[in-house]
Amino acid sequence: MRDSTDTTGAAAKAPHGIAEVARSAGVSSRTLRHYDAIGLLPATAVGDGGLRRYDDRALVRLQRILLLRGLGLGLPEIRRVLDGEQDDVTALTAHVAWLERERDRLARQLAAVRTTITRIEQGEDMNATDTFDGFDQTKFKQEVEERWGADAWDRGARWWESKDADAKRAFQAEQRAIAEDAAALAASGAAADSAEADALARRQFAWLAQATPPAELTADRFRTLADMYVQDERFTHAYEWAGAGASRALRDAMHALADRGL
Known part of the structure; x- marks a missing residue:
């Protein structure tokens, strides 16, 4: 699917640059590069300096990737679906x-x-x-079980019920504080790989790790959760109340951290 050089013919075949595609799709260029690296969305052409370009068929594939992510599939499952x-x-x-x-x-x-x-x-x-x-809250249960195992929902519920009132308030207060910091990050316009974004993503990881065994909080799961904050309104409102763009800023920061390695 990829041309090794971005000749005039290759550019004609792939009129969409990575920055344009990222902006239009609401994802980061880093995410597109990651999709390329794992073979999920290879660039149609790559020019001097590694500038990736995409043709119309690649745009259709990206649309399908985003739709499947909205359904909760992880990247390995999405690739199997698309390739099949x-x-x-x-x-x-x-x-x-x-x-x-x-x-x-x-x-x-x-x-x-x-x-x-x-x-x-x-x-x-x-x-x-x-x-x-x-x-329909039972849909939450089904989604969690399909993504992360039959007992994932029950384990999370048991973890929450094991906490006393003070611990529950502290957990919720940290989530609200993260939302406020995400809103501030969005307002500042800082890049997803900036020091501020990195600190925010690591704070979110630590917050999630309280309820998820470290071995299970993989980079792919971290990315999936990040996407849910933007794609699923049931999660978006938990961050957007703090300010417009909070959920997207948090998602991009989490993607950048996952790409670097948790």
């Missing part, structure tokens, strides 16, 4: 069906929250059915 399928249209049609289900679920959640606001303002009693329409 030849028909992009069929695969993307399946993605469309999933996205439509997500759109409907979000619409129901939005309506439920608006109803809750109205009832609070008007002093009306809550209705359990309306209040939780579109909220």
